[in-house]
Amino acid sequence: MISEAYQAFVTHAPDHHRAWAQAVDGLGQASALDARTQALAYVAVLAAVGNHSGIPFHVDQAVRHGATRAEVVSAVLVGLPAAGITVTAALPAALAACPAEPTDEPGSDPAA
Numbered sequence: 001m002i003s004e005a006y007q008a009f010v011t012h013a014p015d016h017h018r019a020w021a022q023a024v025d026g027l028g029q030a031s032a033l034d035a036r037t038q039a040l041a042y043v044a045v046l047a048a049v050g051n052h053s054g055i056p057f058h059v060d061q062a063v064r065h066g067a068t069r070a071e072v073v074s075a076v077l078v079g080l081p082a083a084g085i086t087v088t089a090a091l092p093a094a095l096a097a098c099p100a101e102p103t104d105e106p107g108s109d110p111a112a
Contacts, residue, residue, distance in 0.1 A: 001056050001057045001060050001097070002057060003053035003054065003056075003057070004053075005053055006053065006054070006057075034065070035061070035065040036062060036065035036066050036067050039058050039059075039061040039062035039065055039067065040062050040067055040071060040072070040075040041075070042054075042058045042061075042062075043055060043058045043059055043062060043072060043075040043076060043090075043094065044075045044076065044078045044079055045079075046058060046090065047075070047076045047077075047079055047083075047087040047089075047090035047094070048079035048082065048083040048087055049083075050086060050089065050090075052089065052090050052093045055090055055093040055094050055097060056093055056096070056097035057097075059072050059093075059094050059097035059098050060097055062075070063097075063098060063099065068101065069095075069098045069099070069100065069101050070101075072094050072095075072098045073091070073094065073095070075094075076088075076090050076091055076094050077091075
């Protein structure tokens with residue numbers, strides 16, 4: 001789930017990565033958001049700024065903390081009014097990282 005760019009950062013700049021990881025951990029601990037909401041918010045921000053390489057990792061985190069596929073899609077699209085239609089470019093990466101729910105499968109009948 002880690003992008004090639006992030007892996008290069010970890011491998012070739014370990015001191016910078018350690019400093020970055022400490023900052024990220026500290027910000028996460030300071031957040032009043034629960035882990036699921038924070039991961040969904042992160043997905044929304046990544047979609048809005050066009051940083052799609054982190055989408056799979058953060059979608060995985062959101063799903064691990066109970067987010068549904070519909071919530072992941074909504075997180076990607078929440079930035080439409082502010083960031084514009086460009087947020088939709090993140091949908092393929094988000095959907096690929098998010099397991100299909102039973103009602104997402106072709107031919108499934110949720111009423112059955």
